Amino acid sequence: MNDRRTDMIALKASLLVEGVRATGEALSGVGTDFKEQNHGLFGWDLEDHPGMVLPDDFVLPGGTVVQFRMSSSSPYLVRSGEEGLFLERDSRPICEVAWIERPRFYDRELEAGKKMVQVGQIGGEDCLFFCYQNYCSHFARGKQCRFCNLVTTSQTYDSVLRKKEAEAIGKVAAAAWAEGMVNHVLLTGGCFSHEREIGVVEDILAAIRRRRGVDRVPGVVLPSPARGDDIKRYHDTGIQAIGYSLEIWDEPLYRAICPGKSEKTSHSEFLRAIEKAVELFGAGNVYGVLVMGLEPKATFLEGVRALTGMGANVVPFVWSPNPGSDLAGHRAPSGEWFAETVREAAEITLEGSLPPGTENHCYRCDGNNLLHDALREQGVV
Ligand code: SF4
Incomplete structure (x- = not known):
């Protein structure tokens, strides 16, 4: 994965406007070990998802925090791999990511x-x-x-x-x-x-x-x-x-x-x-x-x-x-x-x-x- 060459600001911006998805395996532990969305004010996702527990946000390499805005047609997907979670776009890996611990x-x-x-x-x-x-x-x-x-x-x-x-x-x-x-x-x-x-x-x-x-x-x-x-x-x-x-x-x-x-x-x-x-x-x-x-x-x-x-x-x-x-x-x-x-x-x-x-x-x-x-x-x- 090419973390060092990735422009994290452009990546975060694209994730916010194009949304993101995650596999079922990657979502394991969200809502118990990792912080889930609770919709305290607005709904920021690109589509509603009642009954589905999704992460509130996640962290890119170097500490950039990104809101998880769900879009089922997004080119971005979070997968679970042998060494943890990683983000891909159109099936090409981009970088490692991490959910945030649940308070x-x-x-x-x-x-x-x-x-x-x-x-x-x-x-x-x-x-x-x-x-x-x-x-x-x-x-x-x-x-x-x-x-x-x-x-x-x-x-x-x-x-x-x-x-x-x-x-x-x-x-x-x-x-x-x-x-x-x-x-x-x-x-x-x-x-x-x-x-x-x-x-x-x-x-x-x-x-x-x-x-x-x-x-x-x-x-x-x-x-x-x-x-x-x-x-x-x-x-x-x-x-x-x-x-x-x-x-x-x-x-x-x-x-x-x-x-x-x-x-x-x-x-x-x-x-x-x-x-x-x-x-x-x-x-x-x-x-x-x-x-x-x-x-x-x-x-x-x-x-x-x-x-x-x-x-x-x-x-x-x-x-x-x-x-x-x-x-x-x-x-x-x-x-x-x-x-x-x-x-x-x-x-x-x-x-x-x-x-x-x-x-x-x-x-x-x-x-x-x-x-x-x-x-x-x-x-x-
Ligand atoms: S409609 Fe405007 S003023 Fe009212 S809560 Fe929404 S952003 Fe705030």
Whole structure:
């Protein structure tokens, strides 16, 4: 196998947009020894697979983490060989791969009939993810973001609790950290009134801090855009970083792809929130979240440049058409396009000389984002 000559960023990008399959033998141990998908928020596969246990993500040589996006027609296949798992494309071997160990806390009971995995899940190798409420009001009016499948994912898998209590989140965080796997948290909720949301996040962070015995929690909260003094209240919860999901940089395209969200929050409101958040959290501890692959390279890179210039790091999730979203059946750009574009984004980020913020979010957290990998290629870890 030619590990050394493989461009891992291009390979990861292709796996994310073309999907992947695995043989039954390769899947042995997924859900018991290895971490399985639990659909805590969106369904990222290229097709639904209720009743089938699949890996959440896997690791390429050199430590690159890739989300497992199932596609039964993908040219990529994970097989089991004498020396472990390996990945092939069109029957030609590419490299060895490894599933990720399953956290022990997943099976612990919170109370009768409720397991910890229904509250929090590990993203990648070290990020403890909580969606504090799987709900978004834009769906009821048909104004959901065109790439989003939050509601159908919840209906198809019904695998997590839709609403999680702060104390349950605190208990799961304490158990997960005690296992030694977690380095940071990622918290988000679907769509809230901002007054209610800040109260929910305050209670959650208080529970995590109390149960862990710490003052500050490494990680990121991704709330709806805060107004007035809310950003200070988020900072005072003890979370170390905050992010805002602008989704699409080009504003007319943002309005077309995110009709409900853009009615509630304009780009200029997002940018005001980011500016204020940088003042309070510090440069590098604020994130602008973009969906990569739905807008031209030029406007995407313009967004990376503008956000970096404001002191915010960028998390660009790799878009592929998810089942249940309005864009199901469409095609994402090629893996090569993603690899080339994200390397240019990394150069822009490096020119900005921001603190990388890796104590709050790192390349091991994200199987669905390539920017950390492109920065790691340039020595930023
Ligand atoms: S705001 Fe958009 S991306 Fe977020 S949950 Fe609602 S529809 Fe989905």
